[in-house]
Amino acid sequence: MTILDWTERFKGTAALPMDVRERLNKSARVTHMKKGDQVFGPTNIPDSLFFLYDGRIRVSQTSDAGREIVLYRIEAGDSCVLTTACMLAEEAYNAEGIAETDVTVVILPKPAFDRLSSEEDAFRNFVFAAYSRRLIDLLRVVDDVAFGRIDVRLAERLLALGDGLKEVRATHQNLASELGTAREVISRVLNDFQKRDLIEQSRGLITFKDKAGIGAIAHSA
Amino acid sequence: MTILDWTERFKGTAALPMDVRERLNKSARVTHMKKGDQVFGPTNIPDSLFFLYDGRIRVSQTSDAGREIVLYRIEAGDSCVLTTACMLAEEAYNAEGIAETDVTVVILPKPAFDRLSSEEDAFRNFVFAAYSRRLIDLLRVVDDVAFGRIDVRLAERLLALGDGLKEVRATHQNLASELGTAREVISRVLNDFQKRDLIEQSRGLITFKDKAGIGAIAHSA
DNA sequence: GTCCGTTAGGTGACAATGTCACTGACGGTT
DNA sequence: AACCGTCAGTGACATTGTCACCTAACGGAC
CATH class of the missing domain: 2.60.120.10 (Jelly Rolls)
Structure with a gap:
């Protein structure tokens, strides 16, 4: 060596x-x-x-x-x-x-x-x-x-983990562990994001559809 | 000097x-x-x-x-x-x-x-x-x-602030600032402590009635 | 392929905590 | 007494966390 x-x-x-x-x-x-x-x-x-x-x-x-x-x-x-x-x-x-x-x-x-x-x-x-x-x-x-709201924190973290990419490979449990919360909470917020057409979800993968929208949430603290 | x-x-x-x-x-x-x-x-x-x-x-x-x-x-x-x-x-x-x-x-x-x-x-x-x-x-x-429950954290903090004494001089707002929560939350928990005969309250002052009881809550995490 | 176990995710009920708006209570000053 | 600022109480509601249980998707083993 x-x-x-x-x-x-x-x-x-x-x-x-x-x-x-x-x-x-x-x-x-x-x-x-x-x-x-x-x-x-x-x-x-x-x-x-x-x-x-x-x-x-x-x-x-x-x-x-x-x-x-x-x-x-x-x-x-x-x-x-x-x-x-x-x-x-x-x-x-x-x-x-x-x-x-x-x-x-x-x-x-x-x-x-x-x-x-x-x-x-x-x-x-x-x-x-x-x-x-x-x-x-x-x-x-x-x-x-x-002091932070969970949707804001999740939006921030998604952008950080996605760093420049258009998708994030992580399970809901992974994201819950990032933020110190429970999986169910992440599921709820992500479903909300999905309903608002900000992301798409599949097993273990989150795809950005409206990164600016996510960014707006992330900075609405 | x-x-x-x-x-x-x-x-x-x-x-x-x-x-x-x-x-x-x-x-x-x-x-x-x-x-x-x-x-x-x-x-x-x-x-x-x-x-x-x-x-x-x-x-x-x-x-x-x-x-x-x-x-x-x-x-x-x-x-x-x-x-x-x-x-x-x-x-x-x-x-x-x-x-x-x-x-x-x-x-x-x-x-x-x-x-x-x-x-x-x-x-x-x-x-x-x-x-x-x-x-x-x-x-x-x-x-x-x-991860901590607020009643446990408050019990801990009361004992820490009371350090050996039988009373703590602090407003509900003071205690809320200690723990990073809202005054109303502290008021609720303290009223609960009072109902259980663990403390007595007066304006800006909390008096221990059952320090062991408070200790039990503090260590129940 | 089918079967099967594991993992990911969904859901509803409920508990704990945070927020908001408002109320009264107390103590000091005048 | 009247006034004022601080302190505390309360109910309605929003957000977040917990629990129990469910279904769906995936990856082998066969």
């Missing part, structure tokens, strides 16, 4: 001096995981730092009753601060990360992380920024869940 | 060498604010780091419609990472911090913060830990709002 220079992929490492990057490439471990794998979770608390080289990870939280809500997604080039957070806080948490695609993960041992964040401003700022983004993400989730 | 050695108050600074602490005492600014003052908010984005020397700050988020939810509280000895987060992410946010008591705040200019977090492991870990706690706090808020 060829050696992967992952340091070019991350804002916090790309700008580092060559010797530092070479050292990193030696001390970090690169792992691949399959779509659907659990990257981290309550029973799988890592003692190292995660960086996502390639793919996408969905971070969600599950209630005692088994209902689920998606908190945010980690994209390639981003680091996963939640695992570090839980390491540091040493608190129970019930969030988990699922690989939404095949993923390539860089695992940096804590000593290397400590050394890097003390010696390299660029790296430290990168980590702080990652924390910040997640905090902001969660503020948004709180706002949506506490 | 006597010079306040605030560095002894924070985990991240108390263990530092004396010379570093003296330098910090010179570069930081100590400010006092009155109960009720806005320490930070959407229109008041600081370019420095906040440390809370004394008092308590309530951090809450307000919806477009004007409904409010309390996210967490900052206690003495803690740092306020949300302001830094927003600085770094440079994103709009609608959280604000209100002084719940008279407070003493230490403001550390960014250059001093950068230098400190690069040079001192203890300080850097302190900041990371502060971020982590807030992330965990927000996970809890999301869980509560998305």
